[in-house]
Amino acid sequence: MSSVPQVPLLYEDLVAMLVELRERVDRLEAENAELKRRLGMNSSSSSRPPSLDGPGRPARQPGKGSGRRRGKQPGAPGWTLELVADPDEVIEHRPQRCGHPGCGAPLGDGREYGRQRRQVIELPERRSVVVEHQLVAVECGGCGQVSEPVAPGGVSGRVQYGAVLEQLFTTGPWLPEPAISS
DSSP: OOOOSOOOOOOOHHHHHHHHHHHHHHHHHHHHHHHHHTTTTTTTTTTTTTGSSTOOOOOOOOOOOOSSSSSOOOSSSSOOOOSSSOSOOOOOOOOOOOOOOOTOOOOOOOOOOOOOOOOOOOOOOOOOOOOOOOOOOEEEETTTOEEEEOOOOTTOOSSSHHHHHHHHHHOTTTHHHHHEEE
């Protein structure tokens, strides 16, 4: 802002100065409003990530909630894996020595006191199966020409994946949704 001159100003000069000052005040008020708006932005009021909120961000207000506890509700039926009656393999684990402090005597074929059953369900380890198609060319005994066989459908390359593996690779659970749809 310019200093006030010592000479008397004309009315037109005063009006022009007043208009200029009014425009400047309007610009500064708009800039102030924009800065206040941007200062009030945080991750909950804009698309900014929470990491840009800064240390002075307001604490999150806990949600209202439905009044129910998390997880299984009282009275709701439970669910658990059941033991298989006829497992594929049974491994018996027996202690060799007494676990009581100060004893350590060998247990040998001592009387069985109790038994716990615990089962682990696992997918079987499986090797891939490689099927080789040998295309045998044969020379005709009559005319001497060589006849070459036609490869079966689906066998086009020297080495390739079969239909099951190909389907597994293209629809597997590890692929993101966009990759599956393309």
